[in-house]
Amino acid sequence: MAVSNGLPSSEPPLVNQAEQLDQQERQKYVKGKKLGSGQYADVFSAHLVSDPSKLVAIKKIKVGPEVAEWGISHDSLREIKFLQELSHPNIIRLHSVFSTKSQNLNLVLEHLPQGDLLKLIQDVENIHYGPSDIKAWMAMLSRAVWFCHENFVLHRDIKPNNLLIAANGEIKLADFGLARSFADPYAHMTYNTITKWYRPPELYYQASFYSGAVDVWSVGCVFAELVQRKVFLPAMPDTDINMIGIISSTIGTPTEDNWPGVSKLRGYVPVEKKDVTPVKRKDQWEAEFRAVGPVGADLLMKMFALDPRKRLTARQILEHEWWTTDPKPSRLEDLPRKGGGLETMGEDLKRRGGELPSLGRGDKVARKLDFSTMK
Template identity: 65%
Template sequence: MTVSPVVVHESQSPASSIRLQATRLTSLSLRPNTLQEAGGERPETGGGQDVAERLNRVTREKFVKDRKLGEGTYAIVYLGHVRAEPSVLVAIKKIKVNPEYHDGLSMDAIREVKYLQELSHPNIIALRAVFSSKNQNLNLVLEFLPLGDLEMLIRDTNGVQYGTAEVKAWMGMLARGVWFCHENFVLHRDIKPNNLLIAADGEVKLADFGLARSFSDPYRPMTCQVITRWYRPPELLMGAKFYSGAVDVWSMGMVFAELVLRSPFVPGATDFNQLELINEHVGTPSEESWPGVSKLAGFVSLEKSVSGIRDKNYFLSRFGTVGPIGVDLLMSTLVLDPRKRCTARQVLEHRWWTTDPHPTAKEDLPRKGGGPERMGEDLQRRGGEVEESRGDNVARRLNFGS
């Protein structure tokens, strides 16, 4: 059984105080004599902000920035190491001050710190520390994941060969990470292959929590302007404001399909085109298959669509390499009605995992070189963005103010 973290509501951690909070985030684990060990004096009672500044300095001096891995408009990512243990590598993500936002920080930066502090799991990227630098930039010290991301492996059809056992291993890691998020009332809201980074031992880690959100209050509306288009479920494309972990499960299904096809399953160029492709390849939503769908603000009735829902024979013709039981699992993640879609827990309880072939051991999974720079590319992006090389027509520009 997981232990739910203390939920800190967004209203309690506004951007105007995030830097002071950042100096305290990692200080909670410091022993009372940490400053003395570091050569400083023990702070006197009453020096609130001064104590925070000292603790921030102690945290900052624990790490050394080495070479730059990547830079974007949102962040700069460095390869670094622990000063006391030079062999222990880290990735330091420096989030740039942006004058467009109040106090220079966007909400996605605050979300990333908040949820990575709350979530600790082998299949979620670990946040080791947070500190602010002299120029007021926020620095996130993350575990170093040198083998790039899952998208690299999917796209390299000539250099990387894999089969059902490897797909099963990667999907199992993803499912465990998503299950842990949902058990702790957190929606990731941007699951896709290049947010699945790979550790040195082959473990897949869910990264980029810039669009994450707590969902413990079922009556609080949420924005539908989340999740990169190719992995976005139909309820969000049609403007749903109240939703659950089913949105992440749909994204998991799209990653599953992409691992098998080695290309995106429904790569829409626009939101409307995305709905058209879902209608063509998954099925047409109706009041019969999805009660209440016509009441969604963005519901559209498409003339060019399949009749009803695609059956198992269609999915077997596209994804037969994972076997009939694997196709059953895939179809359960791509149910149009989110209330009938399987949960992350049900994904993990599916019998596909116990059938042959068994998942490949993580140390035996395929890997590619050139990972550190790829990690820099992945971490420098803002939530919801994809690489420019994949085209502006598929890189959805999200409204983070929604």
């Protein structure tokens, strides 16, 4: 019985239900060893108290300067918002969210113990794979991107180290810290997003309005990297002008002829006729990407259309005839999986959205993201 002003009261003491529920959620898990630690987040292995065989990863997002103003970082809000909305076999699953007394936010994520696609691509000496494996990985990535776009979500940071590998071999798209909704066609969008080596030309030309075509370009970069086992569009240093240079020399120079209206984009830099590189022909794509055959090269070429309006959509990618041509995609159980282990997952999840590992693979993407982009 509570006492107020010396008199007994029948009113029960006030209980903060939110804190109580938060504590209950927190007590469901037992943290294990730290898998990764960074300025933005720490990542731990964990399991359910009720069933130690049920493994998860806990991403503890550290309190930063944004907390004083918003209570939580923009990237964390994005990640939570979109992972709660998107449930798909090829998108990392968010099981739960809870906070600690120190206000650190904890994301309970799917346990993905086989590392990421980047480590697998880079391990040329020990990991061998072929066209069937590439087709299986690309099918899973394409389905994940299609599902995002069907739900009006742009991922905006598709790259191999954001593709984590589950115990059964499935690819899971992770890191939604730069994602945003594109349901409103009149909403201005930042062009300074997507890791540079995977960023399409319209963003280098400072387009304020864009579509799922930006993700499709990134998917094409992953496809090319899987085949060649090296970065497809590297520029060092990765300045905007150097990136446009590598896109022009590798794929073709954007001009009014191949991209009507491109010169009206505010970041467009005119190129003298003598310096224009013609758009790469289909036979050149086929010669460079023989491993996936002429039909696979056709799919890749259409992902790299300079004009984003001519680029394939995620739905059109899945409707392409490459999926029904030989060879068939590998079965999950036959896919290589030694992509780096739990430590790799920890390294991937600890980063802020858009941040690259320190492996000399490009920029820490400039981030002029405002709260309104979470519409």
